């Protein structure tokens with residue numbers, strides 16, 4: 001049994017009483033099983049031999065009673081072990097889900113959804129099957145085995161020794177078999193996960209597939225993954241199928257030898273017929289558990305492979321972890337400082353951000369501008385610690401973000417991400433996601449500020465309209481506005497809006513701005529913006545180029561001094577009412593001067 005599987009058994013701890021009762025039931029069933037051949041022996045050797053009908057009837061009654069006891073005990077064993085194993089699966093699923101909730105963004109960047117879903121569902125279930133079926137069966141098999149060995153020895157030492165010869169042979173076959181199956185089952189689960197990944201991507205990306213008419217390609221891709229799974233399943237079955245005849249062969253050979261030796265001993269008068277009958281019954285009791293263990297062996301191999309996969313998730317390091325001495329972030333003024341910050345994503349060779357330093361004063365708006373891929377999202381993600389800086393520090397009111405508790409940090413920051421995800425549920429619940437106890441008035445106020453109130457009231461059920469997965473479909477701009485309302489509702493000290501008005505039309509954006517001014521008051525706001533109108537009103541503009549801050553200043557300052565900014569303003573920022581920045585004049589001259597210098 002692998003170490004991972006032994007660790008998985010620790011989940012049994014909370015169900016130890018139930019599990020102990022299940023084992024007790026197994027013991028009872030086993031005892032009932034062991035008693036029957038003895039009764040049978042007595043019936044033959046005494047009842048029949050002495051023609052004592054009363055004794056035979058009593059013996060028959062005993063057989064029925066033993067069978068009934070065995071039946072009740074087996075029923076209880078099934079019920080109790082199911083109870084324990086479903087409990088274990090329930091706890092394992094929840095533990096993994098908890099862990100997934102705490103794993104950092106960087107883990108989720110690397111993990112595929114199909115992999116994670118396979119682990120939480122199929123792998124948990126395979127471990128559960130083992131705990132509920134295989135384990136109890138194995139315990140019962142071992143007990144039966146021990147019981148059979150003791151009884152066989154007690155009945156006839158010579159015959160017993162002949163019979164035991166089959167045990168090492170059987171065990172050797174089993175061991176070989178388990179060794180071989182373990183990696184095969186691991187591969188099977190891995191292929192299942194790949195298949196699920198293809199499935200998940202296709203369900204989520206079905207519109208892209210249609211748009212590019214790639215159905216046949218995707219069908220092929222799925223078929224390939226499915227074929228790989230089928231092949232692996234078949235080769236597992238082949239290995240299992242090859243092992244069983246071998247096991248049966250060893251067992252049957254043993255029975256044959258015992259029968260011959262037994263017959264000789266009956267003839268020479270050392271044992272009675274009844275003894276041989278009882279002995280052969282126990283021989284089946286000896287072989288049966290070996291087969292059970294053989295069958296259980298593949299379950300053990302399978303559950304071990306799955307347990308390893310579960311612990312890969314449970315043991316994954318939490319990269320953005322809370323410091324044990326972290327203190328809650330005090331009521332903050334909202335001053336944010338980037339001090340020589342650099343960021344290198346795990347597994348990346350180059351730095352995405354390097355030497356970033358600037359300070360945002362409380363209650364001001366900072367706009368981050370720069371080409372796509374220049375690191376704007378990466379930069380703002382450091383404030384709520386979605387990732388940790390690999391160099392330097394981000395400070396809020398002189399507290400390093402790594403020294404405060406994650407909950408206090410994140411609850412004082414409202415984030416509107418670049419792509420807004422809504423959960424399936426009512427609009428109201430989505431807006432109140434960060435503050436479930438918010439009043440309807442507060443929710444409506446946030447929606448008004450986010451320019452979402454009007455379209456929400458026009459929805460079929462207003463704020464109760466269901467959105468997300470199986471709800472009504474919202475436009476990109478509508479989703480963004482709900483996401484803005486959601487961020488505003490937690491009344492954050494610091495508000496981060498990553499490109500959050502890009503899907504909103506210019507008119508709505510203007511209305512949004514007018515209202516936001518009010519809601520931005522008393523907050524420090526980071527805005528990654530594409531619109532000149534937004535950027536122009538910022539108190540500070542940070543211009544990023546390939547992960548470095550190339551300029552900081554206000555719109556007017558930068559326009560006067562920075563050609564980079566002037567170019568970005570002219571080429572990347574969308575002007576509202578036909579507004580246009582002209583870079584030709586001074587910057588063209590600047591560039592020429594620069595070239596002359598060089």
Ligand SMILES: Nc1ncnc2c1ncn2[C@@H]1O[C@H](COP(=O)(O)OP(=O)(O)OP(=O)(O)O)[C@@H](O)[C@H]1O
Pocket residue numbers: 109345346348352370371372373374375376377378379418
């Ligand atoms: N989670 C991540 N893991 C690894 N690399 C990343 C990750 N996120 C971004 N990057 C890389 O970091 C660089 C900066 O990306 P970032 O998303 O910060 O750019 P951006 O300025 O926000 O771009 P855009 O304007 O397109 O949103 C890119 O080269 C990108 O490939």
Ligand SMILES: [Mg+2]
Pocket residue numbers: 376377378418498
């Ligand atoms: Mg971005």
